[in-house]
Amino acid sequence: MNTTSIFIQTLIGGIGIGSLYALIALGYSMVYRSMGLVNFAHGSIYMVGTYLGIIWYTGLVLGLHVSYPVAFIIGVLLNGLLGVLLERIFRPLAKLDLMFMLLGTIGLGFVLDNLAVIIFGAEGFAVRSPLPNAPINIAGILVLPQMLLLICVSALLMVGLQVFLSTTKTGKAMRASAMDHDIASAMGIPVNRMNALTLAIGSGLAAAAGILAAPIVYVNPAMGAAVGLKGFAAAILGGLGSIPGAIAGGLVFGVVEAISAGFISSSYTKGIAFFVVVIVLMLKPSGIVGETVIEKV
Amino acid sequence: MITVENLHTYYGNIHAVKGISFEVRKGEITTLIGANGAGKSTIIKTIAGLLHPKVGTILYDGAPIQKLAADQIVRLGIGYVPEGRRVFPVLTVDENLEMGAYHRSDKSGIIEDRDRMYEIFPRLKERSKQLAGSLSGGEQQMLAIARALMSKPQLLLMDEPSLGLAPILVKQVFEIITELNKNGMTILLSEQNARSSLKIAQHGIVMETGKIRFADTAKALQENSIIQQAYLGVG
Ligand SMILES: Nc1ncnc2c1ncn2[C@@H]1O[C@H](COP(=O)(O)OP(=O)(O)OP(=O)(O)O)[C@@H](O)[C@H]1O
Ligand SMILES: [Mg+2]
Numbered sequence: 001m002n003t004t005s006i007f008i009q010t011l012i013g014g015i016g017i018g019s020l021y022a023l024i025a026l027g028y029s030m031v032y033r034s035m036g037l038v039n040f041a042h043g044s045i046y047m048v049g050t051y052l053g054i055i056w057y058t059g060l061v062l063g064l065h066v067s068y069p070v071a072f073i074i075g076v077l078l079n080g081l082l083g084v085l086l087e088r089i090f091r092p093l094a095k096l097d098l099m100f101m102l103l104g105t106i107g108l109g110f111v112l113d114n115l116a117v118i119i120f121g122a123e124g125f126a127v128r129s130p131l132p133n134a135p136i137n138i139a140g141i142l143v144l145p146q147m148l149l150l151i152c153v154s155a156l157l158m159v160g161l162q163v164f165l166s167t168t169k170t171g172k173a174m175r176a177s178a179m180d181h182d183i184a185s186a187m188g189i190p191v192n193r194m195n196a197l198t199l200a201i202g203s204g205l206a207a208a209a210g211i212l213a214a215p216i217v218y219v220n221p222a223m224g225a226a227v228g229l230k231g232f233a234a235a236i237l238g239g240l241g242s243i244p245g246a247i248a249g250g251l252v253f254g255v256v257e258a259i260s261a262g263f264i265s266s267s268y269t270k271g272i273a274f275f276v277v278v279i280v281l282m283l284k285p286s287g288i289v290g291e292t293v294i295e296k297v
Numbered sequence: 298m299i300t301v302e303n304l305h306t307y308y309g310n311i312h313a314v315k316g317i318s319f320e321v322r323k324g325e326i327t328t329l330i331g332a333n334g335a336g337k338s339t340i341i342k343t344i345a346g347l348l349h350p351k352v353g354t355i356l357y358d359g360a361p362i363q364k365l366a367a368d369q370i371v372r373l374g375i376g377y378v379p380e381g382r383r384v385f386p387v388l389t390v391d392e393n394l395e396m397g398a399y400h401r402s403d404k405s406g407i408i409e410d411r412d413r414m415y416e417i418f419p420r421l422k423e424r425s426k427q428l429a430g431s432l433s434g435g436e437q438q439m440l441a442i443a444r445a446l447m448s449k450p451q452l453l454l455m456d457e458p459s460l461g462l463a464p465i466l467v468k469q470v471f472e473i474i475t476e477l478n479k480n481g482m483t484i485l486l487s488e489q490n491a492r493s494s495l496k497i498a499q500h501g502i503v504m505e506t507g508k509i510r511f512a513d514t515a516k517a518l519q520e521n522s523i524i525q526q527a528y529l530g531v532g
């Protein structure tokens with residue numbers, strides 16, 4: 001195998017893991033821009049969403065084995081519902097200082113992590129891919145089918161989100177309400193409901209990411225910590241609050257991580273990717289896409 | 298149409314509106330005038346449901362509305378043109394108008410009204426696909442007015458619509474307000490430009506530091522020598 005095809009293979013792996021980070025980063029950015037709140041429980045919400053879908057697939061509930069696509073949909077919907085509940089918890093937090101938001105959301109993350117340990121045990125498990133486990137060979141490049149699925153479904157979700165936000169009345173109202181809470185509500189837009197929908201979408205996307213990644217990663221109650229942190233770094237990298245930024249940030253973070261692991265040193269992977277984030281932010285503090293940050297009213 | 302009784306509104310500890318009572322009569326333009334910080338915006342925001350009074354009632358066609366949230370107030374037929382325009386900057390002109398009609402579900406009616414807005418404000422039509430943030434100040438003011446009208450209000454709350462506009466645009470804004478009123482719209486107009494607003498209004502309320510100093514017909518206020526000196530620059 002030549003260097004070029006190894007490089008391309010690494011790149012595809014990076015895009016795959018980057019799609020995962022992008023889906024997580026979207027949750028941070030969407031909630032930040034609509035509520036002015038940084039949700040540090042998001043990594044745990046990703047973990048919960050993974051369980052809420054995967055348990056139906058692996059027979060953890062009443063020995064049921066629903067098909068992977070059905071488990072995927074159940075997980076996304078249930079985690080979306082969790083997002084709606086979260087809006088009620090976050091509503092008072094969003095009015096407080098950053099310190100309280102930090103404490104509140106980090107605390108909530110601990111609660112979710114511990115609940116998962118109590119219900120499922122601290123031990124994790126591997127999940128069988130619904131697709132063949134053997135890598136497929138595309139013109140000399142080896143790719144895991146599950147990785148391709150992750151990339152394609154993530155891309156579809158991101159395109160779908162953009163279409164929803166830019167063409168539907170509800171999507172536009174969500175954007176309007178993120179721009180100016182007071183004026184949106186004076187136009188008749190129920191701002192709290194828009195925030196709930198935002199959290200539902202963010203949590204749903206996190207569940208989607210987790211269920212798609214489950215056959216590649218190891219499912220366990222602590223799985224949200226690293227991914228949550230990287231997704232947050234990706235959101236900052238792209239410009240916190242920006243939707244295209246979250247996508248770009250996630251992909252860049254994933255690719256940098258994969259390339260540094262593949263070609264430099266796998267033990268420094270994390271350090272290198274975070275180092276890149278710091279460098280980018282020093283050069284361009286508003287992030288890659290760097291939309292003008294809309295003042296919180 | 299609107300009866301405000303003994304209204305007190307606070308920002309935390311700051312007592313911004315201190316026991317105000319007045320009436321906005323159906324079919325009329327009532328203007329609230331006063332210097333910076335007099336409390337005009339606070340009153341308008343309290344009626345719009347963006348602030349809630351600590352004491353007092355606001356009756357709309359006889360029913361108390363001071364506890365309702367802003368998104369419920371607009372459904373009752375009260376439209377709001379905010380101070381400083383505050384159009385949604387990263388939505389297009391078209392989308393801003395669509396948001397103004399958020400609570401309506403009569404699709405064809407909404408399109409009809411949007412076309413009517415474009416007739417009244419031809420500049421907006423030319424820019425219908427442009428982001429509102431890229432419009433000039435005057436165009437944004439027209440858009441803020443049109444957006445409020447899209448909710449089909451019976452009563453329009455307008456907070457300093459002439460603020461920061463060139464004289465020719467100020468004139469245009471006052472013409473539009475007069476025209477709306479002629480077609481039956483009840484208007485509560487907050488203004489620092491007392492001269493122009495008293496000219497088009499039927500009633501006026503003069504505010505000083507959270508209290509009403511004078512309340513009378515616009516004509517009487519224009520003839521009042523204190524007001525002439527303090528607000529109309531006469532003498
Ligand atoms: N968000 C706020 N927080 C604290 N105090 C406020 C706030 N908004 C207004 N105030 C205070 O309330 C009082 C009334 O302000 P208001 O904005 O209603 O005045 P106004 O008559 O609209 O003035 P202007 O002509 O400058 O718009 C002022 O003393 C002002 O400083
Ligand atoms: Mg004001």
